[in-house]
Amino acid sequence: MNAADSITTLNTRSTPRSMGDILVASGRLRPADLQRILDSQAKNNTPFGETAISLQLLTKDDIDQALSQQFNYAYLSPSDTRLSPELVAAYQPFGVASENLRAVRSQLVLRWFNGDPARKVLAVVSAGEGEGRSFVTANLAIVFAQQGQRTLLIDADLRAKPERGQQHLFKLERGHGLSAVLAGRASLGEAAHTVPGLDSLMVLPAGAVPPNPQELLGQASFGQLLHSAAQQFDVILIDTPAGGSFADAELVAARAGAALIVARKNATLLPATTQLAKRLQDGGVALVGSVLNDA
Structure with missing residues (x-):
């Protein structure tokens, strides 16, 4: 094969999703718990992340990871060991x-x-x-x-x-x-x-x-x-x-x-x-x- 043979595609960004959808899709949050957060958020008029943490359903790291996806700023959780910590x-x-x-x-x-x-x-x-x-x-x-x-x-x-x-x-x-x-x-x-x-x-x-x-x-x-x-x-x-x-x-x-x-x-x-x-x-x-x- 020639060295100039190309890569097919890079992954493309998906349509923007809510923080709750991102957390459910990643397995960090169950749909039932998402509803608990939304109900409490509506009742107390508090931000999603603050509500989730107060209910002990998510951590700050969970929220930061979801925000990074919303704003297309990719980074890895310290618990993710797929790459060297030197990165x-x-x-x-x-x-x-x-x-x-x-x-x-x-x-x-x-x-x-x-x-x-x-x-x-x-x-x-x-x-x-x-x-x-x-x-x-x-x-x-x-x-x-x-x-x-x-x-x-x-x-x-x-x-x-x-x-x-x-x-x-x-x-x-x-x-x-x-x-x-x-x-x-x-x-x-x-x-x-x-x-x-x-x-x-x-x-x-x-x-x-x-x-x-x-x-x-x-x-x-x-x-x-x-x-x-x-x-x-x-x-x-x-x-x-x-x-x-x-x-x-x-x-x-x-x-x-x-x-x-x-x-x-x-x-x-x-x-x-x-x-x-x-x-x-x-x-x-x-x-x-x-x-x-x-x-």
Whole structure:
């Protein structure tokens, strides 16, 4: 199959429903209990959520989850263990880290994702290991999806073990990934995964570790994949291996056209990051900014 084979559809938003309907449909509330809440609400003229909590039929978390669906703001309950807790934007959307991620998102919209069809792809790079590229890329993908952007996260670190990187963060089952797509053994639609609870986000894991990662990323099939994905998604973020160790990140960034540099507080070596930035700029890559990872 060609790497440019497309995904069929993304999930679409349903018709707006009442909070009670959402809670009943999710199994958090029985129809009989919904009626109790509505009767008490009408009698006492109190808000739905306040009434439900006072009757001990729902918790604040239940109400927050229903509100998130009403306002198309997807996030996950702390009791939902389908994803890694490192995905703070999904589990702690109102925390400081998530607010900082939204600030980065705003800057990226101003500097790169401005509606231009040629500006839909961004590589996330750093010079060294352990600086938080995967963490930053994954959480940025989530905050873009929470904004309603159709978002694709590609793990282009073809050197990491499958249990690491985006496969680990999103707890994806082993199967086809980017390496299989670039080798022509799978299509994007077959290898990408819709993230549970975050319908606007899809993740293409790295897949099996190939013997020739740099050659695969340098093939025309990678450019074809990005071109095809850009027809279907609003935002495409690409995770990469350490730029100071391999040239893969530079290849990926050149295909993307732009890069965001990640550095880690008290860990990143400034000379290595400076050298990486210079190589990227010499290769014609637009540096849209940097993120200091304090995690």
